[in-house]
Amino acid sequence: MASDTLTGSTRTDAEISGLDALETAGRQRGPSRVRRAWSALWPKLAALALAIAFWQVVVWTGWKDPWALPGPATVFADLGHYLVSSALWDGLATTGRRAAVGFAAAVAVGLVLGLAVARVAVLRAALGSMITALQTMPSIAWFPLAILLFQLSEQAIFFVVVLGAAPSVANGVIHGVDYVPPLLVRAGRNLGARGLHLYRYVIAPAALPAIVAGLKQGWAFAWRSLMAGELLVVIATRTSIGAQLTYARELNEAPRLMAIMIVILVVGLLVDAAFGAADKAIRRRWGVLDQAGN
Amino acid sequence: MASDTLTGSTRTDAEISGLDALETAGRQRGPSRVRRAWSALWPKLAALALAIAFWQVVVWTGWKDPWALPGPATVFADLGHYLVSSALWDGLATTGRRAAVGFAAAVAVGLVLGLAVARVAVLRAALGSMITALQTMPSIAWFPLAILLFQLSEQAIFFVVVLGAAPSVANGVIHGVDYVPPLLVRAGRNLGARGLHLYRYVIAPAALPAIVAGLKQGWAFAWRSLMAGELLVVIATRTSIGAQLTYARELNEAPRLMAIMIVILVVGLLVDAAFGAADKAIRRRWGVLDQAGN
Amino acid sequence: MTSTTTTPRSATGSVALRGVTKVYGQGEHAVLALDGVSLDVAPGEFVCLVGASGCGKSTLLNLVAGLDRASGGRIELGEGVNPGLMFQEPALFPWLTVEANVEVPLKLRGLPRAERRAKVADLLRTVHLAEFGRKRPHELSGGMRQRVALARTLALDTPVLLMDEPFGALDAMTRDILHDELERIWSERRLSVLFVTHNVREAARLADRIILLSSRPGRIIWSTRVDVPRPRRIDSPEIATIAAEVTDRLRTEVGRHGQ
């Protein structure tokens, strides 16, 4: 009945050949860090190169006037200026801070609301369907209320962001809780987990994958609401990405608009990388990682 | 080894008493249709009543001027006019059609994209993180491109709606596929399901709950993008909810704005009811329904 | 969701079922899983439950554990007793390591960290998985998972233990060893055990009393005391004799129902 891993006791020849096989297998499946990074990177670069090439070709055909559809060169030149301007970094700082604070608030509200609705039957009957309905309410509809409640303070922006993102987070939580395997809930209950403990030890971790998915969707809602909401209060000394985006459009600055879009995409990519890492960690734990080639 | 359900063979007294117990239990847990409907309805009505009462009280306190914050009476009076106006029904018809077509297109694109990205390693590396990044792009950033591609036609609206909703659907699909229990995939493969068949018989149904959740989030994105996108192409003869919402806001018609918000909420509730029914059917099948009181 | 029919009246460690009935589903599709089952487990008694596949054994344990509501009848447990149930499937938490799984009930009981560690190590040694503490459930074999579940249930430290085919996925040797361990813990802690198994020798090896359940509807149709003195050996002739008798009864019962 002794159980020994490879690092334990002495080994016979056969076992050592087994170890050799392991090494080989290891080399096949787990290439070096550099190669792994490269294999994650080249498809992205290829996709990017393809997209830019296509764009350039379209521009060369002269399909549209250059002021309507600027070429990559123009846009990247503008992006270059933008990258060294304080406008970008100040804007990113302001918008990033608002996004972080607003999203954090939305997550807090969404988690509490989601858990409450998921497990309390009366609340679910009363508010359950309201959550999706609220989710479909466009941000601009909340603007008057935001101003009524918070005047021209940053809170008005947060209000819009939270109203935009919290329902999405809550829906993720509800979905996750709904699909927790009943066997695990029963196991938890039998092990003595009741009430909050049941949440903490069973329901929350079991629903975690769905909650992370909900957070990801919530982030997208938060960010989009923020882009609109930042126009609500164009505060004095603080420029923001949302305001810059709208102004670029209002001034018909196509290259600048596209430069800002690229910045937004990059921010989105970074945030997705964070969510992706979290998700991958969960999947590794759960043993569902090795299904596709990733 | 015979197996018999209650409707099979003859029964002894004890079994009949068991049946009686069943009836009692049945009556306790499964009340009549009317009572069930009522128990689903009253919390909603109570929540509604509470919300309206609170609103009325706030208005009575005179916290804000009536043109800034109209009372329930004013709003419901306006809603009454709105309900009998052709504006609402024409707008709903236009917007509803656009939402349905746009969402359908977004679902098609999202499903294909999601499945492809979830299972093809290169695509995932190339596009995976781009999906969330695209999701965070605000609709207005796409407007110039939409007009470039589709001029001032309805397709421009669909373009914005699809770009808004498809990433969300795709993310739902990817999440669902990622968490398909490996055991079921193995079982499917062993039963002879490869390639498309594996999708059809195993992966798609196993991921269905997450896909439905993704569709729900996608709907919210689609609707919100539509509300903004409908301003892109305003055809004088065809009024739409999105245009009405914006104009109500621009003209500071607080009661009308609130009436439109109520209409949007009601549409959201109806759509949520459809998703809810789908989700409940799935949960019943999977045997995860009886966890909370619903 | 605790059974409303659970009235804590009896002595600690005792379990009493009075005419317990359980119906699944409603109307046409209803299945009568248990029909008027009355059963007493005395404190410190080891009762084995045998019966055909699908006769309602798991249902019975679920009801006693308070995880399901009986459709009729009463279940009485000692004051404040929360019976530990070892499910038919391992039901481990996939997001936790083996150690952490076993630790959950200890955490829930609020034990200090050092004590928890010692207990977990001890329990994993008991089920012969001391070296697997840091693995995750999906890295274990079927039998190993079952043993982790056993360790987790034992960690509950409750006077009533409900076990649903706990050793079904184990080889004979490992099973023998765990029989000894379980018997030791049972007598040390004076546990009341309700134990479901398909292995009649196992039943005879462990039980003070063996109870036979009929199929659809599940009813108690026969029971016998096992008066063989302990320690017992599973391959002893006395055990074989009792096992043969139980098998005969079972055969008659299943035959009665058979096609």
Place this chain on the structure above:
Amino acid sequence: MTSTTTTPRSATGSVALRGVTKVYGQGEHAVLALDGVSLDVAPGEFVCLVGASGCGKSTLLNLVAGLDRASGGRIELGEGVNPGLMFQEPALFPWLTVEANVEVPLKLRGLPRAERRAKVADLLRTVHLAEFGRKRPHELSGGMRQRVALARTLALDTPVLLMDEPFGALDAMTRDILHDELERIWSERRLSVLFVTHNVREAARLADRIILLSSRPGRIIWSTRVDVPRPRRIDSPEIATIAAEVTDRLRTEVGRHGQ
């Protein structure tokens, strides 16, 4: 994900393993589950695999089924043979009814509707679940689920059957009946069967050959032919003798490893 080391060279129905090695994990945490296992299953042969919990039996079946990649060695199967594997857990599709679960492999083979129906009904009768076709997996007992999984695997209609403790959750009577059914199907279809069990009597009852696997690393350490003529009875003295011998060997092996 089909094993690249599977070279289809041998006759239909035969299975050949040549020095198969399987390592889970990497580096420090690597576990050598199988170490140079060589094994031949002749067409139409019934081979039972026994061994301690966690010794690598399931791993072996997974490799033969092509669901996992061997770390070393070769596995040879008949041309175009896709062995049917009955997993240790039922692995039913929760979104399908019992009938629909059994129907999946038939659908995948493109059988017409009427034929599928007849086959499903037939298979459910074989596992004594004819009346449970419309239920969903979560409405079944553990043993019932196992029987559905058996029916589903039999529906595959492949010349090589890999079975991982298929009757572990069944009572002795139901198990006896299914032994007969399995033996009938095996001889009718001339199947090659690789059968994992912890029940040495079951092994002796069914097998042409019994193979004993050692624990960590998993290696074949002993094997024996069962020359008792069929039909056999599980409670016959010949079977008991063989079972006793296997138990002895197993005990020695586990004892060697034991603490």
Place this chain on the structure above:
Amino acid sequence: ACGDDTGDAAAGPVTLRLGYFPNITHAPAVVGVEKGIFKEKLGSDVTLETKTFNAGPAAIEAVFSGALDATYIGPNPTVNAFSKSKGEAVRVVSGAASGGVALVVKPDITSVEQLRGKKIATPQLGNTQDVALRYWLKEKGLNTTKEGGGDVTVVPQENAQTVDTFASGAIDGAWVPEPYVSRLVNAGGKVLVDERDLWPDRKFVITNLLVSTKFLKAHPDVVKKLVEGQVAANEFVNTKPDEAQQAISDHIGKITGKPLDVKLIKQAWPTLEFTNDPIASSLKTGLDHAVAVGLTQPVDLNGLYDLKFLNEVLKAQGKPEVTQP
């Protein structure tokens, strides 16, 4: 068959795609469409397609991408379109409206000095009204900065929001166009400055008619007819104000689902002047002011105006011609 360079003036039916805002400052456009004036003037050879917008950028995007041939639009987007396309994409062929802009403040503010430390809203950073406010403040000795610092805090925000924020007391005033001037007055505000008083002849451009250069080159005759329509529409607006006001209210109702209160239109009406003169000088001056307050680089407006047709039409009708800058 429209908007491209190949189109021949004489051949085949032409579609004219015209944009405008359902708004009081676009009264000639709204009335021209609602009363069929454009249709009549364009004749049966030209199909008129109208599109409405609620803001300038989308209209300019549409012109840039060839989805729109002509649009009524304010001075700001006009300059943007001209400068962003390096003077190529668009031409102004007529004026439409003048005036209709004012600084509305809380009633307790009665002098410029009292604006010190107050918050005043404008529709958008760097737009005509924003520049006008900042330049005026500068002349009065009050500093402002782009970032909202200085003696007076300038808060750029959407006009709709300005009404909300003014009503809720978050801002002290706003430099806005009609109908927001009237709306702010109704919300308890008081006109402190009527922008007309700051301009020669009390005239400055608020709306003009823009056509895409391509369309102008391809279909000069159609553009001429469009200008005829514009002149006729202005005629209508100026001679039958009641009918025009009702038409505007109805038209807005069609798009927004709720007719605009005619009272509001009547209230705003006197502050506006519907003239065919694009008042090019005011655009130029406005731009100089923007440069002066540091909001833009100088822009060369040479070639923006093409008033040949307008003057032909006016001449034919015996009306005074306008000056081509």
